[in-house]
Amino acid sequence: xxxxxxxxxxxxxxxxxxxxxxxxxxxxxxxxxxxxxxxxxxxxxxxxxxxxxxxxxxxxxxxxxxxxxxxxxxxxxxxxxxxxxxxxxxxxxxxxxxxxxxxxxxxxxxxxxxxxxxxxxxxxxxxxxxxxxxxxxxxxxxxxxxxxxxxxxxxxxxxxxxxxxxxxxxxxxxxxxxxxxxxxxxxxxxxxxxxxxxxxxxxxxxxxxxxxxxxxxxxxxxxxxxxxxxxxxxx
Amino acid sequence: xxxxxxxxxxxxxxxxxxxxxxxxxxxxxxxxxxxxxxxxxxxxxxxxxxxxxxxxxxxxxxxxxxxxxxxxxxxxxxxxxxxxxxxxxxxxxxxxxxxxxxxxxxxxxxxxxxxxxxxxxxxxxxxxxxxxxxxxxxxxxxxxxxxxxxxxxxxxxxxxxxxxxxxxxxxxxxxxxxxxxxxxxxxxxxxxxxxxxxxxxxxxxxxxxxxxxxxxxxxxxxxxxxxxxxxxxxxxxxxxxxxxxxxxxxxxxxxxxxxxxxxxxxxxxxxxxxxxxxxxxxxxxxxxxxxxxxxxxxxxxxxxxxxxxxxxxxxxxxxxxxxxxxxxx
Numbered sequence: 001x002x003x004x005x006x007x008x009x010x011x012x013x014x015x016x017x018x019x020x021x022x023x024x025x026x027x028x029x030x031x032x033x034x035x036x037x038x039x040x041x042x043x044x045x046x047x048x049x050x051x052x053x054x055x056x057x058x059x060x061x062x063x064x065x066x067x068x069x070x071x072x073x074x075x076x077x078x079x080x081x082x083x084x085x086x087x088x089x090x091x092x093x094x095x096x097x098x099x100x101x102x103x104x105x106x107x108x109x110x111x112x113x114x115x116x117x118x119x120x121x122x123x124x125x126x127x128x129x130x131x132x133x134x135x136x137x138x139x140x141x142x143x144x145x146x147x148x149x150x151x152x153x154x155x156x157x158x159x160x161x162x163x164x165x166x167x168x169x170x171x172x173x174x175x176x177x178x179x180x181x182x183x184x185x186x187x188x189x190x191x192x193x194x195x196x197x198x199x200x201x202x203x204x205x206x207x208x209x210x211x212x213x214x215x216x217x218x219x220x221x222x223x224x225x226x227x228x229x230x231x232x233x234x235x
Numbered sequence: 236x237x238x239x240x241x242x243x244x245x246x247x248x249x250x251x252x253x254x255x256x257x258x259x260x261x262x263x264x265x266x267x268x269x270x271x272x273x274x275x276x277x278x279x280x281x282x283x284x285x286x287x288x289x290x291x292x293x294x295x296x297x298x299x300x301x302x303x304x305x306x307x308x309x310x311x312x313x314x315x316x317x318x319x320x321x322x323x324x325x326x327x328x329x330x331x332x333x334x335x336x337x338x339x340x341x342x343x344x345x346x347x348x349x350x351x352x353x354x355x356x357x358x359x360x361x362x363x364x365x366x367x368x369x370x371x372x373x374x375x376x377x378x379x380x381x382x383x384x385x386x387x388x389x390x391x392x393x394x395x396x397x398x399x400x401x402x403x404x405x406x407x408x409x410x411x412x413x414x415x416x417x418x419x420x421x422x423x424x425x426x427x428x429x430x431x432x433x434x435x436x437x438x439x440x441x442x443x444x445x446x447x448x449x450x451x452x453x454x455x456x457x458x459x460x461x462x463x464x465x466x467x468x469x470x471x472x473x474x475x476x477x478x479x480x481x482x483x484x485x486x487x488x489x490x491x492x493x494x495x496x497x498x499x500x501x502x503x504x505x506x507x508x509x510x511x512x513x514x515x516x517x518x519x520x521x522x523x524x525x526x527x528x529x530x531x532x533x534x535x536x537x538x539x540x541x542x543x544x545x546x547x548x549x550x551x552x553x554x555x556x557x558x559x560x561x562x563x564x
Contacts, residue, residue, distance in 0.1 A: 012421035015501030016529035018472040020421050027467060054260045054470040056493065061470040066530045067537060137468060139262040139493035142371045146468070183371055202361050202373050208261055 004028045004058070009082055011075050014061060017051075019071045021078055022059040027148060031058045032136055036213040037090050041081050047074070055212055056137045095132060096210045098180065098195050100171050100218045101226035102128075106194035113156050113173060113190055125220050127151050128192065132215040133178065143182035143200040143208050147216060150178045162188030169194045171218065193218075196230035237302040238352050238389040241381050245339070247293040250356050250375035250387075253286035254489065255364035259470060264490045266366035266374065269446055269511035270347055272407070273311030275540065277351035279547050280308035280328050282395040285540070287355030288365035290381075292348040294514065296339025297381060301331045305353035306394045310401070312345025312409065312512060326401040330394060345409035345512040354392030370447075370490060399547050405539070409512045412437075415502050416524040416532070417476065422466065422497035429456040429478075433499060434523050438484060442515045447490040448477075449510055451519065455482035456499060468495040474502035474510075486510055503529045505536045
């Protein structure tokens with residue numbers, strides 16, 4: 001059994017329309033894998049009365065229509081599904097490459113991050129752009145991916161006072177996590193670079209480039225390339 | 236077709252429908268009318284489908300120049316409502332004509348008024364909904380609150396044949412002391428004495444009350460010893476009562492997608508309209524309720540909506556539109 005996994009789902013009542021199924025108590029790829037498998041299974045089954053299936057780090061929130069179903073029925077079905085879970089084959093997660101221009105102009109905190117860890121700026125860029133990060137959750141603002149797997153040498157606390165406006169595309173670090181701000185918003189993560197990609201297109205048939213369970217790798221690019229891609233992506 | 240020219244917008248007027256579903260796991264909140272019942276009632280009174288887009292007006296409504304002949308209805312908060320300076324009735328169909336001025340003034344009781352127009356407000360459908368999410372500059376009228384000079388369109392729909400009125404038994408009141416029914420959980424096991432405190436105290440609505448959530452002030456709610464101060468972030472439901480580090484509860488609403496603090500309880504779905512109609516300074520008391528009873532209330536509410544729709548449809552027989560209670564010049 002993987003680290004932090006529960007032997008069996010634990011259920012919580014989230015009001016008169018929500019049932020929360022927890023599959024573990026840790027932020028860990030094994031727990032998230034289970035969550036993803038269960039969420040996929042649920043999507044396939046399309047049980048009557050299920051309105052929304054919302055997977056995150058270690059749990060799934062199921063929003064249901066009380067006119068059709070209830071937590072008793074749902075728990076039973078979820079337990080049955082969990083027992084047969086080994087039969088479910090999960091498609092390989094997609095790897096999404098995100099070009100990032102690291103440094104001064106786009107990442108006002110890059111120098112700070114390098115300094116507190118006693119690294120050169122080049123080393124921070126090399127270390128940050130090496131892993132394939134797992135998207136544990138998308139939330140906070142539309143398309144904001146919470147990425148796990150940041151190498152420990154880069155773990156950096158949030159800003160004490162959040163910025164009132166972080167530009168769209170900013171790539172940041174908060175403790176053990178890294179992430180991207182797809183839309184401009186307030187934010188307290190340490191900003192180390194910016195992607196020229198447009199990560200949220202509300203009018204498109206597919207508004208997002210990725211979803212929870214996918215992986216992201218950052219590709220360092222020059223300022224010149226940033227401006228070229230930005231022009232193509234945003235017009 | 237054109238419906239209104241916005242003369243003055245009011246402080247926070249947005250286009251809302253039933254909400255945007257299916258994208259909460261991508262960080263896109265459901266949005267939609269905070270008091271869903273009032274928007275539905277207003278729509279039914281002008282002959283629309285209950286989920287058509289209307290205007291949600293907060294505390295003070297807009298002043299609108301009418302650009303056609305159609306029906307409107309204002310439900311929700313009790314507001315100073317007039318057409319061409321003459322008082323107009325709420326919870327009732329009001330026929331307006333080109334050149335009329337509709338004024339929605341200060342809320343006298345309640346917080347949010349819902350204005351429906353024949354056909355519904357026409358704005359692009361974005362990710363399945365016309366609701367505005369201002370934080371994401373998404374949906375509604377250009378993703379923002381209304382401004383002076385905006386021109387609002389509506390979808391084509393003939394006026395109703397007969398003026399409709401919602402009978403008083405179905406019109407909610409908006410007292411300043413509000414009782415909300417709450418189901419403990421999802422993290423009620425994080426609390427012991429705090430559950431007693433929650434159900435025996437009253438909490439005041441602070442000025443930090445918006446579509447994301449209502450911050451309340453009252454006796455602190457302590458997480459019991461040995462439990463962590465926060466949880467691994469998880470999706471939130473409207474009505475979840477989150478207890479952050481300052482131990483003062485926040486009722487989460489429709490513009491929140493995830494939260495990292497324990498939720499001591501969840502306000503039942505059919506009481507969320509009461510939260511929407513509360514203003515800073517009002518007080519909430521919380522009443523513990525079981526899941527079964529809550530589901531009973533939910534089913535009663537669905538049945539009531541069906542009764543209302545049937546009642547209004549039955550009055551839509553043949554015959555001319557009656558004399559409006561707003562006298563013509």
